[in-house]
Amino acid sequence: MSERQRADQPGSFTLAVCSEMVYLDEPHLDRVKRIHDAGFAVEIWDWTTKDPAALAAIGARYTSMTGYVSGDLITPAGADALLESAEAAIGFATRIGAPALNLHGTGLGEGGLPVTPVPVVTGEMWLAALRTLERVATLGERHGVRFVLENLNTEVDHPGTPFARAADTLALVSAVGSPHLLMNLDLYHAQIGEGNLIELLRRARPWVGEVQVADVPGRCEPGTGEVAWPAVARALAEAGYDGVVALEAFASRPGIAGSDAALDAFRSAFTL
Template identity: 65%
Template sequence: MPMYTLAVCAEMVFRDLPIHDRARRIHDLGFQVEIWDWSRHDVAALSRTGAAFSSMTGYLRGSLTDPDGAAELLRTAEESIKVAEQLGCPRLNLHGTGLDEKGLPVVPGTGPVTGPMWIAAQRTLSRVAELGERAGVTFTLENLNTAVDHPGVPFAKAEDTLALVAAVDRPGLRMNLDLYHAQIGEGNLVELVRRAQGRGLIGEIQVADVPGRCEPGTGEINYPAVARTLAELDYDGTVGLEAWASTDSDLALERFRSAFTPA
């Protein structure tokens, strides 16, 4: 049996229900629960569901590279830690810059990431990691794709995210390795998982199929092969479904469970 835990993003399934009812439904089906921007939800109602919360967005605004953006990211990260304590949520997710409700960067990049931007991002992430360590939570930096969903986001590729997490080299920061985004941006997913896990830098793995960003089994990614690799590597973290249901949410969760339950 796999050692890892399965979680489901409540933002993307059972969308006819209020978010707290989605969380309860996911919990009743045997999964942990993930959410995005906590400020849009009734946190007290979520905490009453009895669900185990696996991950949530760890900031509200800000960016990694400019001083004002970094200060805002750190300030809202501290707010997010307080909410994570209410929900018992161990991981708080970050991106290269603030995203709007459509997933687009609030301040899109206009050119390549420069050396000074890398240094500034490393410094900001070191401060974020320190916040996490003091609070007993882990911040995760997620790779994104710029070709389809998040054009203009800096540090978007999995290799960039991995490099930043390695450069910070603190237990309060790990990588949220999103295989949907990595397939669009880079591919070669099994070797990417092996490399990141071998360096001990994975805080979570998120999945959806390509194209369409629906549950495993609806696209081109061989997720059973990924699951076998995770089992071989003794991965004992979380695999989170961050995907739209292609037809029915209950079916989507069963397909996810089946893909990540090696025979």
């Protein structure tokens, strides 16, 4: 078995690649096929524009997708909209075999900006978010799927997003206390907003359902920025994490060769 074929079994992690951020000159299905042929699992974002039958026909392993279309965690109407769209997302996830559905603190629009920015998060909002996420966990339990709440950064990419920090998502997920609602610990966002990544992942480990990575600054593949990714990989393994680590990063170089190199750099950083 070649090294490229072993990309889904490096040490104890399952390596996945976000198909929305690499091979950008290719049609989406061709991106998925390239990622799959390189031996990685695949992640997707907006499922409403995609054909589940075509995705399933490629034979790729899909590890996560966006788990909602609209709504928020804090208003009654927003919570209902989120639950309704999450239920629709479950149907798509079932068709492609994706076990994890990704959520954020609020709906994101053009450029990743929150549809309804929240300048100050109040105590009442925290309680409302907790109640909404309890409903989300119940929905996941009913359908046998797992929702993951992703931390974001407000300094660079997502200003005005509530419950954005990893400390926030950890607080909410641990308060719900369900295996059907875990964290998507995005270490790119955490490095910008909080830093101290190894201590963060050790603290969050019991509640982590997925890990996403990109280097800082630039949001490109490991080795292009300031993070010591091999040390992070070792810390994850030492903490007993054996789940998905996903590259959610742009390739630092253009073209197919640049994306190939980005996937190789990711594989190297997380192969123990």
